[in-house]
Amino acid sequence: MTVNIRIYGMGGQGIITLAKLIGEAAVEDGKSAIMTEEYSPYVTGGWSTADLIISDHEIDYPLIENLDYLVTLSQEGLEKNLESIKMSSKLITEKSLVKVPDLYKKQAFEIPGIELAKSLNNPKGTNMVIMGAIGGVTKSFSKESGRAAISKRFPSFSEININCFDRGFEEVTRPG
Amino acid sequence: MSIEEVHPKSQFLRDERLPHIWCPGCGLGIVLQSYINAAEKSGIRLENHVLISGIGCTARLPGYANLDTYHTTHGRGIPFATGMKIANPDLKVTVISGDGDLFNIGGNHFIHAARRNMDLLVVCVNNFNYGMTGGQHGSTTPPSSLSSSTPYGNIEQSFNLPYLAAAIGASYVARWTVMHPRQFTKSLSKAMDIRGFAFVEVLSPCPPNFGKFNGFSDGFAEMEFYRKNSVVDNEAKLEDVSIDPHHGKQIILGEFVNKRRPSFIELEREVNRRAMVVEK
Amino acid sequence: MLPPGKYFTDGNFAATEGALYGGCRFFAGYPITPSSEILERMSRRLPEVGGHFIEMEDEIASIAAIIGASNGGLKSMTATSGPGFSLMQENIGLGMITETPTVIIDEMRAGPSTGIPTRVGQGDVMQTRWGSHGDLAPITYSPNSVQESFDLTILAFNSAEIYRQPVIIASDQVIGHLSEILTVGNPEEYEVIQRLTRKKANGNHNTFSYSDDFIPMFVPGTGFRGNVDSLTHDEMGYPSNDASVEREMLEHLLGKIKRNETKIIRFEEYMTDDAKVIVVAYGITSRSAKKAVKNARDEGLKVGLFRPITLWPFPEGRIVELAEKTRKFIVPEINYGQYSHPVREFSRRETEEIHFPPGAIPDFKIILREIERSFT
Numbered sequence: 001m002t003v004n005i006r007i008y009g010m011g012g013q014g015i016i017t018l019a020k021l022i023g024e025a026a027v028e029d030g031k032s033a034i035m036t037e038e039y040s041p042y043v044t045g046g047w048s049t050a051d052l053i054i055s056d057h058e059i060d061y062p063l064i065e066n067l068d069y070l071v072t073l074s075q076e077g078l079e080k081n082l083e084s085i086k087m088s089s090k091l092i093t094e095k096s097l098v099k100v101p102d103l104y105k106k107q108a109f110e111i112p113g114i115e116l117a118k119s120l121n122n123p124k125g126t127n128m129v130i131m132g133a134i135g136g137v138t139k140s141f142s143k144e145s146g147r148a149a150i151s152k153r154f155p156s157f158s159e160i161n162i163n164c165f166d167r168g169f170e171e172v173t174r175p176g
Numbered sequence: 177m178s179i180e181e182v183h184p185k186s187q188f189l190r191d192e193r194l195p196h197i198w199c200p201g202c203g204l205g206i207v208l209q210s211y212i213n214a215a216e217k218s219g220i221r222l223e224n225h226v227l228i229s230g231i232g233c234t235a236r237l238p239g240y241a242n243l244d245t246y247h248t249t250h251g252r253g254i255p256f257a258t259g260m261k262i263a264n265p266d267l268k269v270t271v272i273s274g275d276g277d278l279f280n281i282g283g284n285h286f287i288h289a290a291r292r293n294m295d296l297l298v299v300c301v302n303n304f305n306y307g308m309t310g311g312q313h314g315s316t317t318p319p320s321s322l323s324s325s326t327p328y329g330n331i332e333q334s335f336n337l338p339y340l341a342a343a344i345g346a347s348y349v350a351r352w353t354v355m356h357p358r359q360f361t362k363s364l365s366k367a368m369d370i371r372g373f374a375f376v377e378v379l380s381p382c383p384p385n386f387g388k389f390n391g392f393s394d395g396f397a398e399m400e401f402y403r404k405n406s407v408v409d410n411e412a413k414l415e416d417v418s419i420d421p422h423h424g425k426q427i428i429l430g431e432f433v434n435k436r437r438p439s440f441i442e443l444e445r446e447v448n449r450r451a452m453v454v455e456k
Numbered sequence: 457m458l459p460p461g462k463y464f465t466d467g468n469f470a471a472t473e474g475a476l477y478g479g480c481r482f483f484a485g486y487p488i489t490p491s492s493e494i495l496e497r498m499s500r501r502l503p504e505v506g507g508h509f510i511e512m513e514d515e516i517a518s519i520a521a522i523i524g525a526s527n528g529g530l531k532s533m534t535a536t537s538g539p540g541f542s543l544m545q546e547n548i549g550l551g552m553i554t555e556t557p558t559v560i561i562d563e564m565r566a567g568p569s570t571g572i573p574t575r576v577g578q579g580d581v582m583q584t585r586w587g588s589h590g591d592l593a594p595i596t597y598s599p600n601s602v603q604e605s606f607d608l609t610i611l612a613f614n615s616a617e618i619y620r621q622p623v624i625i626a627s628d629q630v631i632g633h634l635s636e637i638l639t640v641g642n643p644e645e646y647e648v649i650q651r652l653t654r655k656k657a658n659g660n661h662n663t664f665s666y667s668d669d670f671i672p673m674f675v676p677g678t679g680f681r682g683n684v685d686s687l688t689h690d691e692m693g694y695p696s697n698d699a700s701v702e703r704e705m706l707e708h709l710l711g712k713i714k715r716n717e718t719k720i721i722r723f724e725e726y727m728t729d730d731a732k733v734i735v736v737a738y739g740i741t742s743r744s745a746k747k748a749v750k751n752a753r754d755e756g757l758k759v760g761l762f763r764p765i766t767l768w769p770f771p772e773g774r775i776v777e778l779a780e781k782t783r784k785f786i787v788p789e790i791n792y793g794q795y796s797h798p799v800r801e802f803s804r805r806e807t808e809e810i811h812f813p814p815g816a817i818p819d820f821k822i823i824l825r826e827i828e829r830s831f832t
Binding site for chain 2: 518
């Protein structure tokens with residue numbers, strides 16, 4: 001199986017870190033992963049985007065052909081990618097920053113990542129909440145490997161980040 | 177019985193490469209001899225002396241010295257030497273090159289090496305023009321001088337090298353002429369002992385070019401001019417030591433700066449020691 | 457050293473760690489997108505392994521410093537991108553004429569001039585071959601993955617030592633920033649060529665030898681008393697104006713590579729055995745080309761992929777062999793036609809260029825369409 005995920009956000013939201021952690025987690029699970037990144041030339045306030053392909057097979061071609069999941073933390077990310085969204089694609093958005101048009105409501109997971117991260121006393125942990133949601137929705141990596149990747153990256157802050165990750169995971173997987 | 181002629185410094189010279197390429201009346205022979213004398217007196221093992229240059233008449237000097245010598249590209253003697261010194265800090269690395277090489281094409285490297293207090297001795301043989309290419313003007317050509325590229329006189333201000341070096345933070349700064357070989361040699365010896373960036377400027381005639389264009393009949397006349405029109409003032413205000421002979425200004429010589437601040441190699445060693453502890 | 461294992465990481469990380477495996481102990485560089493992460497990582501890692509790092513004032517100073525450091529006794533490298541690589545050209549020639557081992561990573565980005573710093577290009581390919589003035593025989597590697605960024609950097613250090621000259625790694629912005637799996641084996645699995653040196657000269661202090669392809673370097677500070685010169689020089693390292701010395705020196709510099717070409721040249725082939733059409737692609741473009749070839753094979757088209765891993769020396773012998781049973785070559789590149797020239801010259805076959813404008817990873821469908829057109 002191959003899963004194609006595009007993650008879009010503004011500089012400073014931790015998009016690239018989030019994508020790398022997902023890749024690390026998937027590799028830990030024994031899968032192949034490839035990630036290309038693009039960013040505007042501005043250090044702060046610009047956009048950045050990461051394309052992730054996670055597969056059971058070796059990956060040669062790094063470009064996404066069929067977008068399975070669009071994750072966006074900015075309205076711009078949705079608008080820029082409208083053409084790539086198909087009926088079968090799923091959206092994962094930051095609720096407070098992205099207004100999802102009615103047409104896409106049914107295929108969208110609107111995650112209040114900022115709010116949840118704040119409630120867990122980790123206002124910088126929004127990307128960790130989103131990572132949890134991506135894990136829960138795409139099932140492209142296991143919860144255990146996601147946690148392991150986070151504690152490896154943030155050895156001194158692993159607990160508060162894992163809390164955010166778990167909360168995001170729960171947000172999309174709880175029954176009902 | 178045959179008499180063999182041997183240069184008294186033969187063991188320090190690559191005899192097989194002599195005679196040298198320099199013109200009659202050039203000061204570079206004096207510079208070479210002064211360097212050798214200084215290296216001998218420096219107390220540093222001769223094999224640890226490395227001589228590096230860029231391109232130009234002066235840059236040919238290392239090729240005649242019987243040491244480990246490196247003749248690099250135009251203007252790049254200092255960064256080449258920087259790499260060598262960091263890689264092999266036991267070496268005493270001297271860069272000896274001309275004013276055009278060190279301050280025109282290589283000026284950026286000079287100011288950065290001085291800023292870093294890089295453990296190098298840089299000797300600039302200043303003949304106020306590009307000798308090897310036929311006497312064009314450069315950043316050290318005094319105002320109003322004639323040269324093969326300033327036929328109406330030089331309209332640019334020239335670099336005041338000791339002031340420049342001191343402003344950036346060189347640990348040792350001196351200026352002499354080739355008519356002051358004893359002081360120059362002593363200065364070189366001292367500079368070889370400096371930890372950090374040491375700079376010695378030495379004024380030298382260029383008879384077929386700068387000399388000819390500016391009214392000196394030969395190299396000796398130019399040397400005599402520098403001797404007669406110079407005064408030694410170690411306490412001189414460096415702002416005032418620019419060279420401007422066409423407007424009657426005296427040439428100020430001396431040992432202007434000799435101060436201690438931590439050198440690049442010392443600071444790097446300290447940082448690397450800490451980093452290796454982190455690794456363990 | 458990086459512990460053995462599996463990593464999800466990018467090309468810049470892999471190149472840095474590969475360099476350390478290869479014995480790099482000195483780095484001088486100047487920040488430039490997209491290779492800055494190599495410089496940053498080196499600034500942290502080199503002091504940890506007993507090496508040395510310095511951020512220089514520009515790229516000219518950087519390459520002069522690594523050539524100086526290598527002559528001082530340490531394996532050295534720098535990393536840059538187009539504009540910086542252009543600035544380094546004169547001193548790449550210095551490294552060649554002084555036979556100084558060193559490694560230069562050039563991560564190609566969109567050009568000319570400043571171009572688009574954050575976007576991919578392959579416009580420096582001819583510059584790696586002909587960029588510095590005079591006759592040179594450079595060795596240039598072209599990694600197409602994170603794994604190769606690691607492996608080829610080790611190899612580049614080995615080649616630099618064996619052939620005593622600067623070795624270029626022509627990577628690109630995508631490979632530098634692409635993250636994928638890097639597998640690092642046990643250190644003993646990697647062959648690392650140690651620097652051979654000559655110390656105190658007993659009588660004969662010739663810096664170079666023109667009758668021997670592989671003469672070790674001398675170490676300054678041991679009483680060798682050698683001269684190393686950017687001017688045309690004889691075996692003593694002494695400058696000469698003599699055209700016969702120039703010829704002797706050049707025949708040595710070019711000959712030591714020419715005579716060992718079969719040991720140096722590396723390439724990879726995919727389904728070339730019965731191919732009537734062969735796609736020649738390198739770097740990131742080779743991955744798009746491979747997908748195009750796979751898809752074309754699914755359609756029953758007899759097409760193959762030839763991927764030069766050493767761009768230079770040019771794999772002339774193999775291209776000539778392949779040309780015997782191939783009617784056409786297709787060369788997709790992220791430029792307006794560079795590597796297509798030697799392919800055409802040596803294959804003497806129809807050679808179709810596909811020009812991908814710098815800025816993006818080539819779309820495999822464009823290559824596939826060209827393959828399909830070749831069979832109609």
